[in-house]
Amino acid sequence: MGALDEEHFNKEIENGVELDCLDLGFEDQPETVAIEDAVKVLLQGLGEDINREGLKKTPLRVAKALREGTKGYKQKAKDIVQSALFPEVGLDDAVGHAGGAGGLVIVRDLDLFSYCESCLLPFQVKCQIGYVPSGQRVVGLSKLSRVADVFAKRLQDPQRLADEICSALHLGIKPAGVAVILQCSHIHFPNIEPPFLDSNRQGWVKALVHSGSGVFENDFADVWDDFLSLLKFRGVNVDKTLMKDSKQQCWCPSQYSSSAEVTGQPSTGMVTAVTSILISLGENPLRKELAGTPTHFVKWLMNFQNANLETKLNGFACARMDPLKQNGEAGHDKRMYTELNLSFCSQCEHHLLPFYGVVHIGYYAEEITPVIKSRLQSIVRFYGFKLQVQERLTRQIAETASSLLGGDVVVVVEANHTCMISRGIEKFGSSTATIAVLGLFSTDPAARAKFLQNIPNPASGGSGF
Template sequence: MSMEVENGVKHCGFEDEPETIAIMNAVKVLLQGLGEDINREGIKKTPLRVAKALREGTRGYGQTANEIIQSALFPEDGLHNGVGQAGGAGGIVIVRDIDFFSYCESCLLPFQVKCHVGYVPSGQRVVGLSKLSRAADVFAKRLQKPQRLADQICSALQHGIKPGGVAVVLHCLHTHFPSLESFFLDSKSPGWVKVQVQSGSGAFESQDADIWMEFFSLLKFRGTYPTKAGAPDSNAQHWCPSHFSSASKFSTKPEPLNLKMTTAVTSILRSLGEDPSRKELLGTPGHFVNWLMNFQNCNVEMKMDMNKLNGFANGRTHFDHNENSNLPEKQIQSEMNFLFWSQCEHHLLPFYGVVHIGFIRDDGLTPLEKSRLNSVIHFYGFKLQVQERMTRQIAETVSSLLGTDVIVVAEGSHTCMISRGIEKFGSTTATVAALGRFSSDAAARSMFLQSIPQTTIGEL
């Protein structure tokens, strides 16, 4: 029987394998490079969690797509030796909206993929439709970039099925590299870099072939509106933010990369079955370390602002609350949709979203600027965190600035949930911290919660 490792019992699986142990040791080096105590509660199991996530997320190196395809080829009497007469019912066979994730080879962060794949049957055989998705997932579970992923899926299906042609269209979304500049100067900075790629063989080999229009028409019929055939996304080649991220002007001069940390990432690549000397992977250790250091350097840069805020709070005059005062006399005020970025301390994967703050402001208390609230949110966001703790910390600090009656709601999208948890795109979390009268007055909480605007985190 398998039990959770947090309960003191090992999972059945590959925990004792040399590759897993090597990744765990490397993750410990990364945590120490961030200044973390690898024995603190919440962190001490992180090396195993990260090792499991990486090995599960790259299991495609040990799989063969051709075996999956060959196990599900079926004769179809109505399918003539010619092309496109699948039982007399038509030509193209399409499976749409296949959701999966892959790890970016440039920075080791997961990216989301929505895949549409189709083929033109020939040779008196068809393939089990579920195998199209399974074959695509084999290549997704490797370190990838979008165009190569599309090409590998297309090539495997062409050689395995031997159809009249194969078409693959991928919509990929990659997490942005956060910066303080993006938050303070652009409150609507998007959370994702988006790109569309496509690959075709046989009847689909030419991007100008008429059959591509049939393929895209069937996608539109489902409500998908991709870029038209023959117009590949110009960002596909260098789409990873690690290629074009720049230091924030709020940061001091970038420090040289930590050699122990980059060596640790190189060890991880090797343990996953990759060749760290492969051209596309040469910069990966440095990119991943730069990503991690965002959640130390930004935090260091903001300590001065937090000291100023603490001084500001100590200098404010707070009035005693009249617990018998009714709510209309103490109007609920709110500030909505503050962006936050953070890094899950359990899996070293990013999560981001929005924070909403409600408060009952005391009469005569000087209003607090939104930039100061921003500073509080980013101070607690830019570090290894869990969303529940972050929400509580923001609420406690804002309470010291605005008075005791504060409610904070954080809505987050977690990469770890998408890539290795429930594995369902669009799933989000919400956490609440209520202090003062918000903790005891259900009507006040309800009034604030109902005022929160509907947000689509993935589009922020």
Template sequence: MGAFDEGRFNVELENGVNLGGCVELGFEEDPETVAIEDSVKILLQGLGEDVNREGLRKTPLRVAKALREGTRGYRQRVNDIVQGALFPEAGLETGIGHAGGAGGIVIVRDLDLFSYCECCLLPFQVKCHVGYVPSGQRVVGLSKLSRVADVFAKRLQDPQRLADEVCSALHSGIKPTGVAVVLQCLHIHFPNFESAFFDLNHQGWVKMLFTSGAGVFEDDKADIWGDFRSLLKFRGINFEKTCPRDSSYKCWCPSQAISKMGPANSGMVSAVASIIRSLGEDPLRNELLETPTRFVKWLMNFKNCDLEMKLNGFVLGRMDALRPNVNIGHLDEDIHSELNLSFWSQCEHHLLPFHGVVHIGYIRTEGVNPIRKTILQSIVHFHGFKLQVQERLTRQIAETASSLLGGDVMVVVEANHTCMISRGIEKFGSNTATVAVLGRFSTDLASREKFMQSIPNFPTARE
């Protein structure tokens, strides 16, 4: 776990804050942006990609914009955010008790944040809950609690340090009787290419709870924590899953257990270190020393190679007919379906992961046997593990399945894109669906409707 940098934090409190901290429009010529673009080109070339092909030409700039927006907290400080938003409010300054909220506490719940994991550079999602007990007959504007949390979230982070920094900033800035911060964090657990085929029970998320307290909340066994927890119980929070402070890395970032893939490309590693430096961080900081290597090893899952040749050999070697006891969905005597085939991919526009499920329906024609679910899952993985866009992925799966199933195929892909949360739009919980129809499905409305109705009605995000 990264140590809380108290010295750097105190300097920020003293110097104030630049409230215009978002990335400026027209910043493309900034040296930092140009440096990130150059580094992204090196990464794309290391993946065997043509940086001038359609779809990738603007990727270096898009990545640079996303990273600078997502780490704008390095260009912000916290003092003026709260100093201009303290309001007088008479409280219980004598006798026993505290004023404000329920039992003395003011709580703002369900603040959606995202941050970049300093261990692997992948974005993670945060549901933040902040509480404080007012003192000195003053309260703070509630929106400022969110703004302070966002300043520290928009940096390369470890969740425990994020909780500690938000807590310390508020305790120093508004001088309350106490501050408490609870973070529900979700880190995507992206499988590597090989394990995706063999680990059918792969868990796609690591979910952890992190807490921090100051003042009357400093003792995590204090009675005041009972009030805080009671007001969060309706949010489905299980405090038994709180990550121990001394083992944050071990129980949090999946990249800590990254498989051995041999030495990483030194040029790509240097490029990632350059990106970290351009964002305002020190790549030689102890917690960041291995980050470039981890990121490159993860990124190499999507190296451009002759997947079509591999796919043909893989499928032809497994095209045995189904045994009678194999379970496959039947919508009627002709329409078959395979639902909820998992997929993992990498957006070629922003170099950020997207993932979800694929549903395949097909009309069985005479002389064509149904094929095993494992083969359809393999088709999905083969097309998923490369730089992609969801529309192309849907079409490629449909075309490949059609060549094996007789031509009448419908494919629905439901996906969650991390680029939808880790850029300026920050649309948490959004989901994208794409559809491809071939053969009779393109003209037979009844068949399309029947297949659509068979698709489970549940979200693929954050579950």
């Protein structure tokens, strides 16, 4: 590492930004500065003060993350593969099916993320790759992952991503055939019901796409059955019949308008700012698929507009439940109630990237009324729909719920942060939890423990990515 790295490291300290892969030199480039300027326009459009502490470095963070996340434009997949082809004797003759080749080689469950070309939001990808070697030649296994990443780190659509990975590997390895299956998950847009919404995974738009070359060109070839069987051992259950349908329509929820939509026409200044970001990333904003992207991204952002807290808080205060005592102490006539898995979506103010998850609320009350749940869901949504950090979100929900329900409240927020996967950190499996406790819950560990034991384990239920 030596001198170069020390300097880079000092830079990081100075700027408080990430020590990301390959971002040496990003900082002072005109493209980065242009994106920073555009992000400032967007923040101001949201009614934010761009000089407040949490936002001061946001434009630079966003610019670096976007450039890091689209660095695939500058990489050549074919060369990556050709630098790691290894001769393996015996792969053309004795052992084999599929035209004399040496049997399938599969890399399973590669976690990738990409950016949706239709709305500029990141989407997550589980990638399955197989190929049948030929010509006494295999490729280093990690190169399959590298190549997939080159194409993921561009503005993408699931089917094109699968096709590009497949054909780049085919050209590079010259095998008997390549198969690619992608399971993609895209965050939904509030108030829009897209046609591909997965009913089991609230709020996720799913696409399952595949691409095949050579012996995999025919979707009904036996070798596809071998591939799918080899995926199944690790719980990757891809049904061959499901692989047929999501090719036609665009999956991005931004493409579907909604009657419930209230935001109106997005500001020209913000749309122009996003267009300039596309140009800075090296894209052509006139490309057909990008025509609506600036508008879509601004529409998404406007969900997180800075709203007048006071007005809304008064609204919540008026809605106080009558049967609850205002400063009630927990007596023997009060019981613990819980509202679990209230879903939310928010936007990280440090990186302008979504974070999302569920909120669990516990409180003591004399009785429960059916309106409480919807009130609590409103509070959760209200505090989610702004530029946030999870710690503040948790505290704000607790304080507001407390004014509604009396003083004994506990709030747990469980979330996945896109910024933990999309900026060189790539901690795909990680999640965060925060807790705020008021009244009895802060003084009585047993009450806290009782509430915490009530929270279901999603590993056995199926929420989250």
